[in-house]
Amino acid sequence: MKIMNKHAILAVALTALAAGPALADDHSSCNLQHGEAVFNKYCKACHVIEKGAKNTIGPNLWGVVGSHVGRVPGYNFSQALRSADVVLTKKALNEWLTNPRDFIPKTKMPFAGIPKQKDRTDVICYLASKSDNGQSAGQ
Numbered sequence: 001m002k003i004m005n006k007h008a009i010l011a012v013a014l015t016a017l018a019a020g021p022a023l024a025d026d027h028s029s030c031n032l033q034h035g036e037a038v039f040n041k042y043c044k045a046c047h048v049i050e051k052g053a054k055n056t057i058g059p060n061l062w063g064v065v066g067s068h069v070g071r072v073p074g075y076n077f078s079q080a081l082r083s084a085d086v087v088l089t090k091k092a093l094n095e096w097l098t099n100p101r102d103f104i105p106k107t108k109m110p111f112a113g114i115p116k117q118k119d120r121t122d123v124i125c126y127l128a129s130k131s132d133n134g135q136s137a138g139q
Contacts, residue, residue: 035126038119042111049130058109063131064088065124069096069104080106093124 039049046058053060059072067088070081084104086092096103097120099113114120128134 029121030125031122032126032129034119035122035124035129038114038123039126042114042119042123046111049127051132061127061130063133065090065093065128065131066133078106078108080104080108090124090128093127094120097123 043049043058043061046056047061048054048056049061049064051062053062055072055075059075059077065088069084069086069088069092070077081104086104088096092103094117097114100107100109100111114123
């Protein structure tokens with residue numbers, strides 16, 4: 001067995017890190033059941049995710065993946081979100097769910113974020129499945 005030199009190993013590791021966390025655009029590593037559980041744990045207290053449902057404490061998240069932030073009809077978003085020019089792609093949602101106040105400062109959302117990458121990946125896949133476009137939303 002041939003051992004790779006330390007420069008080659010470092011190059012492979014840096015390439016993997018530069019690629020960032022996998023967000024499962026092909027959904028092959030998504031676990032929708034786990035994503036729903038993550039939604040129920042972190043999001044359900046303030047959000048619904050049903051087509052046509054009324055906003056609650058937070059906006060209805062139906063169709064959120066691929067949408068513009070701060071644009072859900074009938075919800076009073078903070079000025080920070082209303083003025084943000086952000087499309088909630090899976091990558092943007094991953095950043096948002098890591099720490100909303102770092103991603104868009106001065107948001108009124110009192111949420112510290114979801115610490116585990118696998119939890120964020122699965123909840124984003126779950127959110128993507130809750131739209132008129134199904135899993136193809138927000139590529």
